[in-house]
Amino acid sequence: MSTLNPTIDHADHADHGGHGHDHAHKQSFISQYVFSTDHKMIGKQFLITTLLMMMVGGGLALAVRWQLARPWERMPIFGDTVFGADGGQISPDAYTMLFTMHATVMIFLVIIPVLAGAFGNFLIPLQIGADDMAFPTLNMLSYWFMWPAIFLFGASFFMYGGGPAAGWTSYPLLSLLREAAPGSGDAQTLWLLGLTFVGVSSMMGSVNYMTTIINMRAPGMTLFRMPLTIWSMFITAILQAFALPVLTAAGFMMVADRLLGTCFFVPSGIVVNNAPPTVGGGQTLLWQHLFWFYSHPAVYIMLLPAMGMVSDMLACMCRKPVFGYKPMVYSMAAIAGLGFIVWGHHMFISGMNPALGMTFMVSTIMIALPSAIKTFNWIGTIWGGRVQFNTVMLYCIAFVSMFIIGGLSGIFMAAVPVDIYIHDTYFIVAHFHYVIFGATLFGVFGAIQFWFPKMYGRMMNETVGKIHFVLTFIGFNCTFYPMHMLGIAGMPRRYADPYHFPYLEHLLPLNQFMTASAFLMGMAQFLLLGNFFYSMYFGPKCGRNPWGANGLEWTAPSPPGHGNFDVLPIVYHGPYEYGSPVSGDKDFLMQTEYVPLAQRVAAEEHH
Amino acid sequence: MHWWFPGDGNAYSTLGGKIDDLFYLILVIVSVTFVGTSAALGYALWRGAAIKADEKVWFSHGSHSLEVIWTIVPSAVLLFIALYQLDVWAEYRMKGFAKEKDGSPKIITVVAEVTARQFEWRIRYPANGKPLKPTPQPDDIYSVNELHVPTGGLVSITLRTDDVQHAFFVPMLRVKQDAVPGKMIPVWFDATMPGNYEMLCAELCGWGHYKMKAMLVAQSADDFEAWKDKASAEQFDDGYRKPAE
Numbered sequence: 001m002s003t004l005n006p007t008i009d010h011a012d013h014a015d016h017g018g019h020g021h022d023h024a025h026k027q028s029f030i031s032q033y034v035f036s037t038d039h040k041m042i043g044k045q046f047l048i049t050t051l052l053m054m055m056v057g058g059g060l061a062l063a064v065r066w067q068l069a070r071p072w073e074r075m076p077i078f079g080d081t082v083f084g085a086d087g088g089q090i091s092p093d094a095y096t097m098l099f100t101m102h103a104t105v106m107i108f109l110v111i112i113p114v115l116a117g118a119f120g121n122f123l124i125p126l127q128i129g130a131d132d133m134a135f136p137t138l139n140m141l142s143y144w145f146m147w148p149a150i151f152l153f154g155a156s157f158f159m160y161g162g163g164p165a166a167g168w169t170s171y172p173l174l175s176l177l178r179e180a181a182p183g184s185g186d187a188q189t190l191w192l193l194g195l196t197f198v199g200v201s202s203m204m205g206s207v208n209y210m211t212t213i214i215n216m217r218a219p220g221m222t223l224f225r226m227p228l229t230i231w232s233m234f235i236t237a238i239l240q241a242f243a244l245p246v247l248t249a250a251g252f253m254m255v256a257d258r259l260l261g262t263c264f265f266v267p268s269g270i271v272v273n274n275a276p277p278t279v280g281g282g283q284t285l286l287w288q289h290l291f292w293f294y295s296h297p298a299v300y301i302m303l304l305p306a307m308g309m310v311s312d313m314l315a316c317m318c319r320k321p322v323f324g325y326k327p328m329v330y331s332m333a334a335i336a337g338l339g340f341i342v343w344g345h346h347m348f349i350s351g352m353n354p355a356l357g358m359t360f361m362v363s364t365i366m367i368a369l370p371s372a373i374k375t376f377n378w379i380g381t382i383w384g385g386r387v388q389f390n391t392v393m394l395y396c397i398a399f400v401s402m403f404i405i406g407g408l409s410g411i412f413m414a415a416v417p418v419d420i421y422i423h424d425t426y427f428i429v430a431h432f433h434y435v436i437f438g439a440t441l442f443g444v445f446g447a448i449q450f451w452f453p454k455m456y457g458r459m460m461n462e463t464v465g466k467i468h469f470v471l472t473f474i475g476f477n478c479t480f481y482p483m484h485m486l487g488i489a490g491m492p493r494r495y496a497d498p499y500h501f502p503y504l505e506h507l508l509p510l511n512q513f514m515t516a517s518a519f520l521m522g523m524a525q526f527l528l529l530g531n532f533f534y535s536m537y538f539g540p541k542c543g544r545n546p547w548g549a550n551g552l553e554w555t556a557p558s559p560p561g562h563g564n565f566d567v568l569p570i571v572y573h574g575p576y577e578y579g580s581p582v583s584g585d586k587d588f589l590m591q592t593e594y595v596p597l598a599q600r601v602a603a604e605e606h607h
Numbered sequence: 608m609h610w611w612f613p614g615d616g617n618a619y620s621t622l623g624g625k626i627d628d629l630f631y632l633i634l635v636i637v638s639v640t641f642v643g644t645s646a647a648l649g650y651a652l653w654r655g656a657a658i659k660a661d662e663k664v665w666f667s668h669g670s671h672s673l674e675v676i677w678t679i680v681p682s683a684v685l686l687f688i689a690l691y692q693l694d695v696w697a698e699y700r701m702k703g704f705a706k707e708k709d710g711s712p713k714i715i716t717v718v719a720e721v722t723a724r725q726f727e728w729r730i731r732y733p734a735n736g737k738p739l740k741p742t743p744q745p746d747d748i749y750s751v752n753e754l755h756v757p758t759g760g761l762v763s764i765t766l767r768t769d770d771v772q773h774a775f776f777v778p779m780l781r782v783k784q785d786a787v788p789g790k791m792i793p794v795w796f797d798a799t800m801p802g803n804y805e806m807l808c809a810e811l812c813g814w815g816h817y818k819m820k821a822m823l824v825a826q827s828a829d830d831f832e833a834w835k836d837k838a839s840a841e842q843f844d845d846g847y848r849k850p851a852e
Contacts, residue, residue, distance in 0.1 A: 005851065029807075061721040082807070092814045092815060092817065092818075094816055096811070096813070096816070132661070143652075161668060165813075165814065166811065167811045170808075171772055171811070172771075172772075173710050173771045173772065173788050174771040174772065174811065174812060174813060177771075180725075180770065180771050180813060181813045181814060182814065239833040267788050267789025268789070269789075270769070270770060270788050270789070271769060272725070272771065273725065283789070284772060284787055284788050285787060285788070291736060308652055315823070318655060318664070318666040319664050320665060320667070321666065321667065321668050322668075323667065323670075324669035324670075324673075324674055325668060325669065326669075327669065327674050349783050349784055349785050350785045350787065351776065351784070351785050351786075351787040351790055351792050354696070354700035354701050355701065357696060357700065358693055358696060361689055361692060361693075362686075362689045362690075363694070365685050365686075365688055366682070366685055366686070367688070368685055369678070369681055369682050369685055370680070372677070373674070373677060373678060373683045375644060376673075376677045377646075377669070377674075379644065379647050379648050379651055380669065380670075380673070381656055382648065382651040382652060383647075383651040383652075383654070383665065384651075384654065384655075384664060384665025384667070385655050385658075385664050385665070386655060386662075386664050387655030387656055389656065397648070397652065400648060401645065401648060402679075404645065404648075405641070406643060409637075410641060411633055411636075411637060411685075411688065412630065412633055412634075412637075413690045414689075415629060415633060415688065415689075416692055416696040417622075417626050417629050417692050417695040417696050417699065418626055418630050418633065418692075419628050420622075420626060420699065420781060420782070420783050421626050421630075421740055421781040421783065423624075423783055423809070423811075424774065424776075424783075424809040424810060425679075439704050462798045477708035482610070483796075485610035485611070486610075488610070488611055488612055489609075489610060489611065489612065489613055489772040490778035491614070492614045492776065492807065492808075492809045493811075494811045494817075495816065495817035496814075496816075496817045497817050497818075498683075498817065500817075500820065501805055501807060501820060502778075502805065503613045503614060503778065503805050504613075506609060506671065507610075508701075510610065535828055576668075578664070579663065579664040579666045580666060581666065586661075587664070
């Protein structure tokens with residue numbers, strides 16, 4: 001056993017990896033699987049919870065699609081149970097609740113927690129060579145604070161009047177005055193409290209990630225030897241720490257307006273639904289500013305970690321280094337920095353000072369620059385590599401190409417004059433689904449396939465993975481690409497029945513095609529779930545490093561025991577030394593692998 | 608199938624025409640970029656698939672000059688797009704507040720006050736020959752879900768809401784503006800051709816958001832005045848007729 005490279009020798013005996021001293025101490029079922037403080041278990045808890053929530057959010061989306069394809073018709077299967085009082089059809093107020101909760105579930109219970117919660121938790125200690133997070137108990141709490149949120153969001157449906165119905169943006173006064181909408185009763189209060197719990201959960205994670213990444217890196221793991229996944233998680237954590245307090249404060253202000261009679265967001269003399277006129281001298285636009293001051297950076301919280309993970313996976317699957325590592329880091333930092341000064345582009349036609357529209361337009365269009373740099377670098381990473389066309393790679397390709405479409409369609413809305421027309425039409429719906437689903441979620445699907453062996457010590461099925469990819473990719477594009485056309489045709493969002501406007505009548509067949517595609521895509525997700533849970537128990541076992549990757553996580557056993565590494569890893573290289581001339585006959589060079597000086601000089605001369 | 612701009616695809620306002628021009632400009636830039644990057648991606652993948660077993664990968668950590676090129680070129684293009692838009696926006700939202708070149712205040716006729724409420728549009732016009740006052744006047748003319756405006760030249764409406772937030776949206780004219788509780792927002796636009804244009808709400812305002820269906824009727828200035836006289840006569844007619852003697 002070489003003393004210089006202690007962990008790599010274990011890799012050859014990977015089958016025995018999991019049975020070493022790691023499992024020496026036995027934990028009770030509760031402390032191992034439920035209230036676990038182990039970052040890997042918490043990551044898996046987050047992952048499974050978010051995958052199940054994804055099915056819930058998807059179900060809500062399919063109900064929305066049903067209404068758009070067959071307006072006012074009896075909904076099959078669930079219609080009679082859920083909407084029995086309305087003859088099995090979706091009533092207009094139920095429709096507003098459906099899309100509100102679809103967005104809420106997908107954003108707050110799926111995308112944000114699956115990136116930071118699941119992969120952040122699982123990967124940060126493993127990739128920086130730490131034995132756990134800096135604050136394991138805080139970490140456990142960050143998972144368990146999700147559950148009150150899930151409970152509150154769920155319970156809101158059973159309040160008098162039904163679930164929250166003011167959109168996930170919850171603009172006042174619709175969301176604030178009880179009389180304004182059926183869902184603006186207690187349901188909206190529960191929604192705001194649920195949001196606070198999600199916020200607290202994210203904040204606990206964010207503090208933990210920053211501390212861990214700054215303090216607990218293994219010897220030799222300098223900042224610029226960190227994998228881009230870690231950089232993206234680090235930047236995301238900073239974004240969350242700065243942006244979240246604003247949303248939390250705004251949420252409490254709205255709760256106070258609703259319950260205590262304050263008037264932060266309520267102007268005077270407003271009569272809603274024949275209720276007495278409001279008192280107060282508040283501003284409804286204040287909510288929009290506070291909300292988007294968080295929620296625009298949140299868009300990058302929903303994207304950056306996926307960008308980082310895809311960079312890791314692309315390098316590994318192309319067997320060559322990431323092209324322009326430092327530009328990648330700097331552009332993520334630029335996205336995060338610029339992300340704080342672009343929130344006004346959600347408010348171009350909201351009635352704020354039109355001069356602000358100009359400054360926000362320039363900053364918004366310029367934020368496309370770091371995104372473009374990243375895209376070029378991804379293409380540079382693939383260029384000249386030995387591409388492995390497995391499921392992971394397919395998802396990464398989909399990530400890059402869908403991100404190109406989603407990024408380019410954003411320019412239309414960033415341009416204020418064009419936004420006058422396409423604001424609040426289906427064009428924006430197309431745009432953010434291309435970014436959040438087409439990019440982020442495809443990246444997450446790839447990441448699940450890629451890190452699953454490290455999570456469970458088994459591989460996921462490639463064939464099922466590829467079928468899932470093809471169906472999802474086709475379903476996704478057939479559902480969301482036509483939304484650009486709907487937007488250009490002037491179809492507004494959040495319409496329960498657009499077809500009674502003569503100029504939108506002809507869009508019904510297109511919408512029916514999109515709904516059919518959406519159902520295909522929805523059904524395909526059962527393949528992912530099936531593959532996930534089947535492979536967890538019956539997948540073929542794998543060694544420590546099934547992909548031939550360089551990161552520290554691949555030096556640990558699969559799955560890593562409590563404490564992660566059998567020997568403290570020492571880092572000698574950056575994470576992307578694939579195909580390096582000094583790596584001998586392998587095409588990868590693990591971060592822990594020491595190459596003696598003589599060998600490096602020889603390789604250089606040979607070069 | 609017609610999956611493009613509504614109607615015959617043309618905008619029926621001066622601003623709308625400019626918006627469409629900018630849209631097509633961005634569309635061209637974006638399409639070229641999309642084709643270029645996708646072709647590069649596709650070519651890289653095709654080469655990556657064809658690489659031979661004994662062939663070495665291109666061991667490169669990046670290229671400084673490439674990074675500089677693909678930072679400067681896109682930023683120039685993006686900056687051009689951003690700056691090129693500013694003028695149209697200024698014309699739509701800001702120049703109405705500015706003074707004329709000779710220093711006199713700019714005058715855009717305010718034709719009506721449009722008040723959105725759950726779930727309809729209430730419109731108040733001043734009587735012929737009078738300006739619109741912020742408070743209702745005895746001889747004001749009212750209509751519901753039908754906004755009449757004269758064609759030819761800019762007109763302005765004052766946009767308000769009685770209750771929650773709404774948005775005034777006329778797709779054929781490419782005009783949109785949110786109506787914000789507690790605010791009176793001037794919206795100026797022109798209609799180049801007489802005709803009926805559909806008008807709807809574009810900001811979620813409750814369960815009936817989808818049914819704020821209304822019509823914008825653009826008429827020549829003479830027809831507009833005649834309509835106001837007729838509407839006024841109808842409105843103030845109490846049904847009393849002098850009995851025949």
